Amino acid sequence: xxxxxGLPAGPAERPPVRAAVTVRSGEADFSSLVLKREGxxxxxDAPRTPGGEVVYVRAGEPVAVIWGDGPRAFLRRAVVVExxxxxxxxxxxxxxxAQRINRRREARSLIRFPGRYxxxxxxxxxxxITRDGxxxxxRFFVEQPLPAGSRVELRIRADDAxxxxxxxxxxxxxxxATYLDREGRDAVGLWDPPLTGPAAAAWxxxxxxxxxxx
Numbered sequence: 001x002x003x004x005x006g007l008p009a010g011p012a013e014r015p016p017v018r019a020a021v022t023v024r025s026g027e028a029d030f031s032s033l034v035l036k037r038e039g040x041x042x043x044x045d046a047p048r049t050p051g052g053e054v055v056y057v058r059a060g061e062p063v064a065v066i067w068g069d070g071p072r073a074f075l076r077r078a079v080v081v082e083x084x085x086x087x088x089x090x091x092x093x094x095x096x097x098a099q100r101i102n103r104r105r106e107a108r109s110l111i112r113f114p115g116r117y118x119x120x121x122x123x124x125x126x127x128x129i130t131r132d133g134x135x136x137x138x139r140f141f142v143e144q145p146l147p148a149g150s151r152v153e154l155r156i157r158a159d160d161a162x163x164x165x166x167x168x169x170x171x172x173x174x175x176x177a178t179y180l181d182r183e184g185r186d187a188v189g190l191w192d193p194p195l196t197g198p199a200a201a202a203w204x205x206x207x208x209x210x211x212x213x214x
Contacts (some may be wrong), residue, residue: 015067024197050148115156
């Protein structure tokens with residue numbers, strides 16, 4: 001039977017301040033950030049597309065705010081009570097309780113593998129560390145802002161194996177991240193093309209070894 005380790009006992013009431021969140025408007029999802037909290041309302045950064053373009057949402061519009069990862073994720077419905085201008089942002093008031101959701105299509109392991117990365121075909125390598133991973137992709141640290149769709153070459157030391165591949169970025173989290181005293185962001189990407197042969201076998205073996213790490 002599958003184990004359920006490290007999960008919160010019940011739903012969180014609201015996302016933490018400074019947490020990266022997803023704002024769902026209609027059928028579309030956009031990235032945002034909880035800037036501050038005043039009483040019953042949260043102030044969110046303007047929702048943005050994967051390419052960084054601001055999406056304008058009207059006051060009175062119902063939205064959903066999603067935070068957390070994988071089986072530790074939560075969704076809570078809200079209404080936009082104010083649109084901030086000229087600084088783009090939203091003020092939202094939550095409605096109803098938070099719901100536990102699972103955002104993972106695949107099992108994901110919490111992995112901390114050091115490595116290096118560069119833009120595909122580039123010259124300079126930058127240090128990185130992985131945060132988590134699945135069979136098809138991973139989350140890892142990047143120093144410079146990279147748009148969705150960027151192609152990134154990775155060289156990762158996964159326990160006793162060296163894994164090399166290329167990922168296409170799906171998104172870069174807006175919340176700041178650090179590694180080796182360097183400032184940056186965490187990026188999410190898919191192996192593209194998918195890993196094959198010994199690299200795929202080594203990657204899957206490493207994921208299995210760390211599946212229940214916390």
